[in-house]
Amino acid sequence: MAGSTLGCMVHICVLLIISTVQADVNQEATLHKNLLQNYTKSIRPVGDPSKSLDVKFSIRLIAIDDMNEQTQILSSNLWLSMSWTDANLAWKPEDYGGLSETRIPMQDIWKPDIHLFNNADRSFEVAFDAMPLIYSSGLVMWIPQISVQSRCPFDMTKFPFDTQKCELKFGSWTYPENKLNMTLPSKEYKQEDLDDLFTQHGEFELLSVKQMRNSKKYDCCPEKYIDITYTLELKRRTEYSTHLILSPGIICSLLIPFIFLLPHQTSDKIIYGIGLLVANVFAFGEFEDIVPHVYPRVPSLGIYFIMNLALTGLAIVFTIAFMGVWNKSNTNGQVPGFLRTLFLGVFGRLCCVKRDDYMMVVASDGFKADTGDQSQSFENIDDQQRMVSQASRLRSSAEWRQLACVLDRLFFLLFLAVVIIAAVSVQ
Numbered sequence: 290m291a292g293s294t295l296g297c298m299v300h301i302c303v304l305l306i307i308s309t310v311q312a313d314v315n316q317e318a319t320l321h322k323n324l325l326q327n328y329t330k331s332i333r334p335v336g337d338p339s340k341s342l343d344v345k346f347s348i349r350l351i352a353i354d355d356m357n358e359q360t361q362i363l364s365s366n367l368w369l370s371m372s373w374t375d376a377n378l379a380w381k382p383e384d385y386g387g388l389s390e391t392r393i394p395m396q397d398i399w400k401p402d403i404h405l406f407n408n409a410d411r412s413f414e415v416a417f418d419a420m421p422l423i424y425s426s427g428l429v430m431w432i433p434q435i436s437v438q439s440r441c442p443f444d445m446t447k448f449p450f451d452t453q454k455c456e457l458k459f460g461s462w463t464y465p466e467n468k469l470n471m472t473l474p475s476k477e478y479k480q481e482d483l484d485d486l487f488t489q490h491g492e493f494e495l496l497s498v499k500q501m502r503n504s505k506k507y508d509c510c511p512e513k514y515i516d517i518t519y520t521l522e523l524k525r526r527t528e529y530s531t532h533l534i535l536s537p538g539i540i541c542s543l544l545i546p547f548i549f550l551l552p553h554q555t556s557d558k559i560i561y562g563i564g565l566l567v568a569n570v571f572a573f574g575e576f577e578d579i580v581p582h583v584y585p586r587v588p589s590l591g592i593y594f595i596m597n598l599a600l601t602g603l604a605i606v607f608t609i610a611f612m613g614v615w616n617k618s619n620t621n622g623q624v625p626g627f628l629r630t631l632f633l634g635v636f637g638r639l640c641c642v643k644r645d646d647y648m649m650v651v652a653s654d655g656f657k658a659d660t661g662d663q664s665q666s667f668e669n670i671d672d673q674q675r676m677v678s679q680a681s682r683l684r685s686s687a688e689w690r691q692l693a694c695v696l697d698r699l700f701f702l703l704f705l706a707v708v709i710i711a712a713v714s715v716q
């Protein structure tokens with residue numbers, strides 16, 4: 290008997306629950322039917338047609354999917370957040386058993402024709418058909434997720450130390466301000482609550498997002514149109530590219546001046562120079578492979594690599610010229626007076642090429658070569674004259690060699706200064 294009473298009560302309870310749920314469902318269905326019966330979704334839902342409809346608009350970034358320098362397109366994933374009051378979707382909750390909110394598919398109701406102005410893709414499609422939340426006051430809240438491809442003019446001059454600014458410009462395509470007024474819900478862009486959802490891009494780091502509401506007049510129409518523009522500041526993570534491209538370039542360039550310190554007598558200088566040229570061409574090639582070819586903004590790093598190539602070429606040309614100077618020592622010519630004063634005097638001291646030490650070595654070399662003559666006596670005048678002329682010949686040949694040495698050291702210092710300044714300023 291007790292069991293059957295309990296069973297009966299459970300039965301009644303279940304029936305009651307089912308009937309309330311059914312009543313709720315029925316009420317919501319009635320509400321939808323009533324709301325949509327005479328609804329025209331192409332008409333702006335304002336009570337007074339002369340008034341502007343306020344749409345609160347904002348975005349949240351979910352991911353930076355791609356930054357394509359070649360096509361100059363930024364692909365990102367966003368949550369759009371829009372809310373407005375639809376005068377035709379208001380109801381009294383007490384008429385529907387206290388029902389204060391509902392969801393109606395977006396295709397059945399009016400939605401603002403907000404468009405991404407700098408859209409790079411033909412379609413501006415909402416990723417999934419998010420339902421809007423509708424409150425009894427008529428407030429519609431719609432937060433669709435969307436993948437956008439936007440145009441972004443990349444500036445590659447500072448590659449790979451560049452920071453790119455990309456804009457996302459949203460606005461109503463057809464409604465001017467006096468029909469549809471877009472407003473920002475808050476002054477600053479908010480991302481904090483979505484930080485755990487946000488995916489950083491592998492190559493670019495999102496530094497900041499700035500939002501701005503603009504009002505602009507276009508040629509087509511007399512009214513002003515509102516747009517809300519988000520500016521994303523993205524910084525390239527440089528560690529990888531720096532190590533990969535910059536270091537070989539800097540090392541190759543620092544090796545250039547040392548061509549001037551190699552000895553003249555051998556062909557080492559030329560071999561070294563050609564080695565340098567190959568290394569620099571190779572470093573430039575590596576850079577060329579990595580740098581996005583975006584005309585017409587040439588990265589300054591590209592200019593650095595080209596400058597290295599040019600410096601190598603110049604160094605080789607100068608080396609050959611100085612070898613020519615060195616080889617002058619085998620002829621009878623004298624070092625011209627002004628060259629002697631300038632290079633052997635002033636610059637010689639500056640570059641620490643000691644005149645006398647150098648002379649003695651060369652002179653003793655010369656005398657050793659002529660030991661046969663030395664064993665003979667200096668008795669007659671001819672011999673003395675011959676000795677004098679030989680000494681002057683040795684002297685001038687030593688001077689030629691010394692000149693080549695001074696030029697070498699001078700250009701070593703010059704080139705070293707240039708490559709160090711260039712390497713420091715390219716960072």
Ligand SMILES: *[C@@H]1O[C@H](CO)[C@@H](O)[C@H](O)[C@H]1NC(C)=O
Binds near residue numbers: 324326327
């Ligand atoms: C819709 O329009 C019809 C005819 O004009 C009217 O009879 C009906 O009451 C309206 N329905 C609602 C929910 O306003």
Ligand SMILES: *[C@@H]1O[C@H](CO)[C@@H](O)[C@H](O)[C@H]1NC(C)=O
Binds near residue numbers: 466467470471472
């Ligand atoms: C649009 O909204 C802005 C800011 O909320 C306001 O200053 C402006 O007067 C509004 N424009 C119209 C036409 O209502």
